[in-house]
Amino acid sequence: MKSDSSLSTIVKALEEVGAFVEEVRDSEVYFRVTRENVRAAARALYSLGAYLKTCAGVDERELSGLFAVYYIFGLDDHGVDAVLRVLVPQDDPWTVSVVPDVPAADWCELEVRDLLGIDFRGRLTKRLVLPEDWPEGVYPLRKEFKYDEKPPRVLREELSEEVGIPVGPYHPALHEPEYFELYVEGERVVDVAYRGFHVHRGIEKLAESQRFTYKQVPFLAERICGICGFVHSSCYVMAVEKAAGIVVPERAEFIRSIVLEVERLHSHLLWLGVAAHLLGYDAGFMHAWRIREQVMVLAEYLTGSRKTYGINLIGGVRKDINTEKIDKVLKTITDLRKEFTELVKAMLAVPQIKSRASGTGVLTKAEARALSVVGPVARASGLYRDVRKDYPYLAYKRVSFKVPLYTEGDNLARLLVRVDEVFESIEIIKQLIDMLPGGSVVVEEYDIPSGRRAVAAIEAPRGEDVHFIITGVGRPYRWRVRAPTYQNIPALRAMLRGTPLADAPLTIASIDPCFSCTDRVTVLDVRSGRKSFIRLKQGV
Amino acid sequence: MSVAKILEIALRTGRVTRRYPYEPPLLTPEFRGAVKIDPSKCWGCGACVKVCPPNALTLKPAGKEATLEYFVGRCVFCGMCAEVCPAKAIEVTKEFELSATSLEDLKSRVIHRLARCSICGAPIWTEAELRTVVKSSPIAEEYYLVCPKCRKERFAKAAMLRLGAGSE
Numbered sequence: 001m002k003s004d005s006s007l008s009t010i011v012k013a014l015e016e017v018g019a020f021v022e023e024v025r026d027s028e029v030y031f032r033v034t035r036e037n038v039r040a041a042a043r044a045l046y047s048l049g050a051y052l053k054t055c056a057g058v059d060e061r062e063l064s065g066l067f068a069v070y071y072i073f074g075l076d077d078h079g080v081d082a083v084l085r086v087l088v089p090q091d092d093p094w095t096v097s098v099v100p101d102v103p104a105a106d107w108c109e110l111e112v113r114d115l116l117g118i119d120f121r122g123r124l125t126k127r128l129v130l131p132e133d134w135p136e137g138v139y140p141l142r143k144e145f146k147y148d149e150k151p152p153r154v155l156r157e158e159l160s161e162e163v164g165i166p167v168g169p170y171h172p173a174l175h176e177p178e179y180f181e182l183y184v185e186g187e188r189v190v191d192v193a194y195r196g197f198h199v200h201r202g203i204e205k206l207a208e209s210q211r212f213t214y215k216q217v218p219f220l221a222e223r224i225c226g227i228c229g230f231v232h233s234s235c236y237v238m239a240v241e242k243a244a245g246i247v248v249p250e251r252a253e254f255i256r257s258i259v260l261e262v263e264r265l266h267s268h269l270l271w272l273g274v275a276a277h278l279l280g281y282d283a284g285f286m287h288a289w290r291i292r293e294q295v296m297v298l299a300e301y302l303t304g305s306r307k308t309y310g311i312n313l314i315g316g317v318r319k320d321i322n323t324e325k326i327d328k329v330l331k332t333i334t335d336l337r338k339e340f341t342e343l344v345k346a347m348l349a350v351p352q353i354k355s356r357a358s359g360t361g362v363l364t365k366a367e368a369r370a371l372s373v374v375g376p377v378a379r380a381s382g383l384y385r386d387v388r389k390d391y392p393y394l395a396y397k398r399v400s401f402k403v404p405l406y407t408e409g410d411n412l413a414r415l416l417v418r419v420d421e422v423f424e425s426i427e428i429i430k431q432l433i434d435m436l437p438g439g440s441v442v443v444e445e446y447d448i449p450s451g452r453r454a455v456a457a458i459e460a461p462r463g464e465d466v467h468f469i470i471t472g473v474g475r476p477y478r479w480r481v482r483a484p485t486y487q488n489i490p491a492l493r494a495m496l497r498g499t500p501l502a503d504a505p506l507t508i509a510s511i512d513p514c515f516s517c518t519d520r521v522t523v524l525d526v527r528s529g530r531k532s533f534i535r536l537k538q539g540v
Numbered sequence: 541m542s543v544a545k546i547l548e549i550a551l552r553t554g555r556v557t558r559r560y561p562y563e564p565p566l567l568t569p570e571f572r573g574a575v576k577i578d579p580s581k582c583w584g585c586g587a588c589v590k591v592c593p594p595n596a597l598t599l600k601p602a603g604k605e606a607t608l609e610y611f612v613g614r615c616v617f618c619g620m621c622a623e624v625c626p627a628k629a630i631e632v633t634k635e636f637e638l639s640a641t642s643l644e645d646l647k648s649r650v651i652h653r654l655a656r657c658s659i660c661g662a663p664i665w666t667e668a669e670l671r672t673v674v675k676s677s678p679i680a681e682e683y684y685l686v687c688p689k690c691r692k693e694r695f696a697k698a699a700m701l702r703l704g705a706g707s708e
Contacts, residue, residue, distance in 0.1 A: 212593075219593035219618055283546045290556055301568040310572075310618040318623070319570070346545035 006078035013044045019084065026242065027391065028081045028455055035095040038071070038086050039122070042098035042105075045073045045082055051372040051385070052104040053081070053457065053466045054487075056480035057112030059143045061090055063451070067118055069095055070480075071105070072455055072468055076390040081455045088118055097123035104372035106490060108482070115141035129197045140205055147202070147209035180492075180508065187500050192493045207479045214240060214448060214475055218312045221467075224481060226307065227270065230263045231460040232467075232481065233312040238393065239469040240314050240476075243454035244446060250395075252316035252441045257395040258329070258432050259302060259309060260458070261425045265336070266295040267461035268418045268425075271512045275415060276347060278505050279356050284347045291339050298332045301325065316442025326433055333426045344419055357412035361495040361507030364409055373491045374484050375463020376421065377511050380406045380413035387459035399431040411503070414510045450477065460484050462512045485513045565636075572619045573635040574612050577650055581629035584608055584652035584666035588621035588630060597621055601654060606666055608650040612638055627672070657687035659694075 010029065011021055017040040019033040033041045046052075050073040058068045067088040074081050088095050097120035098105050109120050110128035117139040119125070130140075133153040139145065181193040203224060207217050221236040222229040234256055241248055269292035276284030296306045303309035303319055311318045321329075347353055363373070368381035378385045386403045388396040404420035406413035452471045457464050463484030470478040488511040495507050558566060584606055586599045596614035600607050622630040640646050652666035664670075664687045674684060686694070 216593040219616060287549060301570050304570045304572040342549060346549060349545055
């Protein structure tokens with residue numbers, strides 16, 4: 001927390017709308033607010049400059065006999081997380097939606113409605129996360145629902161008679177499923193409908209089941225994402241450590257930070273390659289990935305695995321860094337810097353890259369703010385947001401680096417933000433290696449009391465990753481994960497409107513949506529009503 | 541010419557793709573692959589089973605035996621089992637070429653004989669674990685061959701006798 005006065009400003013503003021402070025822990029303030037007042041409280045926070053990080057529904061009936069909805073706001077300027085806790089009685093489960101004032105809450109409220117059965121008033125609701133054949137009235141996040149239970153499927157009759165080509169949204173060989181329906185008028189996109197959550201795996205439920213323990217969850221968390229897995233496992237262990245008050249050795253914090261930056265390097269290089277590929281510049285793609293390969297080898301040398309590093313434990317890390325590893329890190333990043341500089345120069349000299357990327361997929365600053373977008377998407381639209389600066393965690397308070405900021409909000413800006421971040425990451429790793437303190441890398445003895453709460457956030461390559469935890473006995477009572485793409489996908493609608501169809505693939509890719517997610521689009525011509533399926537990678 | 545820049549890089553770099561499998565794969569010394577359990581060292585204590593995040597290791601008693609099974613199809617190659625193994629029976633190998641034509645080929649097993657309670661006959665622990673425990677701290681047979689339930693009952697009975705309650 002940067003100062004006590006900022007805390008009192010927040011408390012005062014919220015007390016005016018009927019909220020009261022429940023708990024203050026480190027940089028988190030928990031407020032209790034009634035369901036009638038939640039909208040006013042959210043509005044008050046938003047006008048103080050808060051961003052919505054996420055919201056989470058919790059079945060607290062075992063603790064208090066009530067359901068609870070947590071709205072987690074981050075006040076970047078103050079480095080404070082303000083959490084609103086709304087209690088909802090179980091026999092009358094509804095609350096007032098904050099979406100009219102905070103559009104960013106759209107998805108997470110729908111998720112609470114699907115999984116916990118709490119209704120939100122004052123907004124449009126629809127099923128978001130659960131599959132279409134899931135029965136009504138079965139809510140998987142309620143505690144009485146067993147993690148491996150399979151409710152009977154309900155086949156719905158009212159599915160439309162119109163049959164599309166049944167190949168989407170699953171690509172038979174590659175990539176993750178997501179589904180975009182682009183409405184076009186001639187060559188212009190006029191609207192976008194998105195359907196996701198085809199691979200909702202119930203990871204949050206699994207982690208609170210008997211099947212898992214605190215120590216096993218880092219390995220589960222790592223598998224949330226194939227590209228920024230280490231971010232998730234670090235964020236989980238940070239949340240648990242924060243809740244339980246475990247002090248992690250400094251050396252472990254440095255090692256985590258180094259590995260996080262190595263992960264950012266590989267992720268940005270991957271993205272750059274994919275972007276080049278989508279623009280039809282396959283030579284650039286090949287070379288970006290060739291350069292990336294040495295980062296992958298470095299990651300394996302540091303952690304034991306190219307991806308899903310598996311070195312995070314509650315209380316520290318499993319692998320130490322020795323002098324040989326330090327030499328290898330320094331050599332790799334020196335080579336990388338040289339080769340990357342050269343490649344970027346060559347790539348940006350290709351006139352088509354610049355002309356295709358600039359001015360397309362524009363996200364204005366106001367839209368970015370309303371949707372609480374994160375990461376390079378926010379920074380390309382002129383929002384100065386970086387968890388590493390706003391809520392310094394691990395070793396980031398010790399290093400100095402710049403946060404690249406562009407105001408154009410177009411695809412080129414998002415590309416350049418990532419290019420700049422590669423250079424910044426290289427500098428960060430250098431500084432961390434220089435300052436690497438001695439000592440042990442893990443604390444073995446610790447105790448995790450139940451009933452504690454904590455919010456942890458990490459700047460993933462794609463933006464802010466948030467984990468919220470309520471501790472339980474032997475395992476988390478509730479663990480809520482909000483990946484960065486969750487926050488950024490709704491912004492695609494704003495970006496795609498009015499964009500030529502040919503620029504849609506790059507625009508969708510420009511938020512780096514765990515990129516593989518976005519393979520298939522349906523193009524629907526609003527004038528002729530003709531529907532055709534097109535593979536995104538064909539460049540439309 | 542802007543296009544020529546990338547050609548210059550390409551010509552300088554040459555081919556980087558390895559001719560795997562004709563060339564050895566690029567593995568660093570830290571690489572973690574599948575694990576290997578040494579049956580001669582394993583006690584069947586089940587520490588690895590408890591720590592394994594994806595349940596790739598299971599220990600199931602059946603009749604007179606308990607089987608420790610390692611199913612590589614579920615393994616996430618974290619190596620936590622090797623870290624916790626008190627017998628140092630688990631080794632993390634560099635093996636990653638794991639494809640097989642049958643599911644059975646992906647499983648390996650260590651079969652342990654179970655020791656039985658000398659009073660009720662219920663299986664207590666594996667014979668190998670029993671041997672190890674006795675070797676490191678010798679205790680009388682009347683203790684180690686009695687299951688916890690029977691031991692509790694026996695203790696309760698003895699305590700009652702001490703308190704003056706008569707035997708049935």
